[in-house]
Amino acid sequence: MSAALVIAVDAMGGDSGPAVTIAGAAVTLLRRPDTFFQFFGNETAIRAALEKHPSLAARSKVIHTEVSIAMDAKPSQALRQGRRTSSMWLALQAVKDDEAHVAVSAGNTGALMAMSKFCLKTMPGIERPAIAAIWPTVTSECIVLDVGANVGATSRQLSDFALMGAAMARSLFGQDRPRVGLLNIGEEEIKGLDQVKAANSWLRDSGLAIDHRGFIEGDQIGHGAADVIVTEGFSGNIALKTAEGTARQIAAYLRAAMNSSLLSKIGAFLAQGGFTHLREKMDPRRLNGGVFLGLNGIVIKSHGGTDATGFASALDLGYDMARNGLIKQIADDLEKVAHVARARDD
Amino acid sequence: MSAALVIAVDAMGGDSGPAVTIAGAAVTLLRRPDTFFQFFGNETAIRAALEKHPSLAARSKVIHTEVSIAMDAKPSQALRQGRRTSSMWLALQAVKDDEAHVAVSAGNTGALMAMSKFCLKTMPGIERPAIAAIWPTVTSECIVLDVGANVGATSRQLSDFALMGAAMARSLFGQDRPRVGLLNIGEEEIKGLDQVKAANSWLRDSGLAIDHRGFIEGDQIGHGAADVIVTEGFSGNIALKTAEGTARQIAAYLRAAMNSSLLSKIGAFLAQGGFTHLREKMDPRRLNGGVFLGLNGIVIKSHGGTDATGFASALDLGYDMARNGLIKQIADDLEKVAHVARARDD
Incomplete structure (x- = not known):
């Protein structure tokens, strides 16, 4: 051992x-x-x-x-x-x-x-740390960063986030070539912020061990369109909080719907196994823990505000990240791209 | 008539x-x-x-x-x-x-x-139009803008959005003093973007007929924390799409949960009245229609991609906005704040 x-x-x-x-x-x-x-x-x-x-x-x-x-x-x-x-x-x-x-x-x-x-x-080689969150998808999970360490990001910083997120995906999901996407407001190359477009070009030619998927819209995050979704901290935090709020809102709708008639109540009682399954899937404590990357x-x-179950998730996550050599993954990738580093400076 | x-x-x-x-x-x-x-x-x-x-x-x-x-x-x-x-x-x-x-x-x-x-x-008096979406909340609906007409916004433009969104809330919901909030990544005054903070100060002292609620985080939109939520188009579009994606994702979880056992299936069958109610509540066709404000x-x-039901929602919305004098509402508010207009220029 x-x-x-x-x-x-x-x-x-x-x-x-x-x-x-x-x-x-x-x-x-x-x-x-x-x-x-x-x-x-x-x-x-x-x-x-x-x-x-x-x-x-x-x-x-x-x-x-x-x-x-x-x-x-x-x-x-x-x-x-x-x-x-x-x-x-x-x-x-x-x-x-x-x-x-x-x-x-x-x-x-x-x-x-x-x-x-x-x-x-x-x-060394990283300008700014980021906070990465694990986001549930219909198929499994993905990593979204930055969810609020900083407001705004240059194309250089966005490509750093992509590199670090991909290293985390390798450590956490064991993927060789994680799919990486940049959060944007349209799939067409003409849309969106200049720094997002510049990061997109750089990532396409970076030589990193990633499957670069270009731009991803907000509705594709939970759909599982990429393993790593990159954005600056303002929009990332808003996306994360909005998803959390929407989940709570729909849970409230569901409770009201199941209490709307006697028959619905009986049905919900019979289906409680299914509802337990759903509750577990949507439990925010299951994926508790933001990873500080770049330190x-x-x-x-x-x-x-979490409880013991939620805090244990954060501890488990820390254990797994350390056991799987996250820092070394990031350092190796940084070394790999050092020769093209100047090209991605703004 | x-x-x-x-x-x-x-x-x-x-x-x-x-x-x-x-x-x-x-x-x-x-x-x-x-x-x-x-x-x-x-x-x-x-x-x-x-x-x-x-x-x-x-x-x-x-x-x-x-x-x-x-x-x-x-x-x-x-x-x-x-x-x-x-x-x-x-x-x-x-x-x-x-x-x-x-x-x-x-x-x-x-x-x-x-x-x-x-x-x-x-x-006249508006720098940039915005697109406003109607967003379902646990209690009723709110207005979110800009959801993608432009990327980025100055504090002046954000306060224009607030003014126009409030006028729309008066036309649509019949509210005298709609609650207005600025989307931000923290409730503390120290956090977030400079232009959001500047817009916050201006709105607090604008004299507009609004109930200014300061900063609102992403999870508060669907909670119904304000009637009008103001942000620039990049984060607004990402919030909107993320909420749509999360709703679809949870619907998929729910279907899987209700199919997870025979008892769940029977329960779901009995509760179908409740599920119909839920489906109607979450039907994206119900609130179809973005309003272009500032023209x-x-x-x-x-x-x-909507169908006749969805297109009818957009037509209904257009009817209501026109019948309730949206343009005049905005023009009146613009006149009211004309004397403080210089103060909100960046």
């Missing part, structure tokens, strides 16, 4: 702190038993939560700190107050110091990104 | 031409019997379609032309080939000449927008 995979956990992050982060780790340990956890945060609170999970306690270490980052802290404020001392920072520092393979936090996104850039630094280390952002 | 409301119909627009446009008009005439139609296009084809609808034939006029705009024509090409002669242009010309109250076309969007700008001209005349764009 291979050596333990070490996850550095910001135990204080998220709306519920150790109550959720420790319980989530216990779930992941059952599924990935060779994980070792480092929990950063208030030792008393963490130890109290660990009492219920003796086998997790046996495969974890607690590193005490009194400082934690508020969920509503501004990035600059978080950096000023929590650098070197906060549970969030210490988890990142463990990755930087090669003591952990990946850091996972349910803390606030802006603070986590600011600290990650400061602590781990951006990879010298893997960082996973969990939703702040 | 008031005088007839005249709709100029590009009878050749869309994937199916008169077969759909005439059948759609027959549906609208049943619901809005004081409509009079002008059909522009190939007279033989139109007359053939009208044969099935004698009461529609009695309330319509056919204006013959051989020229129609191809669904894949580029805007510049359409203008060159179809100016003054095409069925699309003639429908717009009828609005310009005050012979019709509104023009409706299922032809290609780019060509229709280019011709509309050329024929009807942009309203000296009302133009409605129907989906090209």
Whole structure:
């Protein structure tokens, strides 16, 4: 068996702190038993939560700190107050110091990104990190990035996102040549933003191990038209949130429809096996976890309001990304395209 | 009873031409019997379609032309080939000449927008027209604009969109002070694009008869957080298409779930009343029709691939917008804010 995979956990992050982060780790340990956890945060609170999970306690270490980052802290404020001392920072520092393979936090996104850039630094050859989300499709899943690390992106940055997203698809889905598309408002080459068009030309001739699919419209994301969908952070975040909102809206319609008559209620009762299946498929906790790409280390952002099941998904994702050598995948691809790098500068 | 409301119909627009446009008009005439139609296009084809609808034939006029705009024509090409002669242009010309109250076309969007700008001209005080879509929410409907007339928008243009969307909400929903929000990637004032922030400040102090709600995230659109959601055309189009794609995706999940076991199938059969209700609620034909705002005349764009039911929705929408004085609403609001116009220039 291979050596333990070490996850550095910001135990204080998220709306519920150790109550959720420790319980989530216990779930992941059952599924990935060779994980070792480092929990950063208030030792008393963490130890109290660990009492219920003796086998997790046996495969974890607690590193005490009194400082934690508020969920509503501004990035600059978080950096000023929590650098070197906060549970969030210490988890990142463990990755930087090669003591952990990946850091996972349910803390606030802006603070986590600011600290990650400061602590781990951006990879050589990458201008800007991005946040990648895993998006359910009718056939399986795809990766969408950037979903909000930055607003706007040059063609160079968009092609970086494509390269990093493709490396993530190789790590996560085991695909040799992931299908990559650029989110745009029309399939015709004449439409859309100049930087999207320039990135499209570059990707077509990049020599990367990708199956370049050109432009993808919003309705094609969930249809599974590509494995990696690339866009800048403003539109990516809006697409992601809009899809989440639409899913909740239709769930509300469905509940109302099934309560609209006695016969519908009886039918829904009989079909509850099917509805359970549907609920599981649409459960946002199943694909919880945004991956920060482009840093010298893997960082996973969990939703702040999730529960143990959702946090475990983020931990699983971190485990898989680290185990499958995400950073090396990205570095290899960057090396491959280094000779054409100048051509894609804006 | 008031005088007839005249709709100029590009009878050749869309994937199916008169077969759909005439059948759609027959549906609208049943619901809005004081409509009079002008059909522009190939007279033989139109007359053939009208044969099935004698009461529609009695309330319509056919204006013959051989020229129609191809669904894949580029805007510049359409203008060159179809100016003054095409069925699309003639429908717009009828609005310009005050012979019709509104023009409706299922032809290609780019060509229709280019011709509309050329024929009807942009309203004084408006820099750029926008396309507004009606978006279903859990409670009712809202208006989202721009969904793709242009890529990018200055703060001045965004505030124009807000003004026009609010006027449309007054015409369509009869609201005195529609709730207006700006689509953004975070609710905090620090986040997002500069032009969105500038538009936010301007709208807060505009004196318009709106209930300004500040920033709205993507998941709040379908939740009904505002009556008018304002964004530039790239992100607006992506949000709209993503929502459509997500709805189709969940419908596919639901079908699979209901076919997953015999009991689910029986349940779904019993609940078919509820499912019919759901299907009607999610039917894209129900809210078919994008409104071109900011021109000296009302133009409605129907989906090209819709059927008679869908085209009738677009005609109904055109009728309602014209009957409720949309253009006057916008003009009045523009006059109201003329004294602060300079303050919102970028």
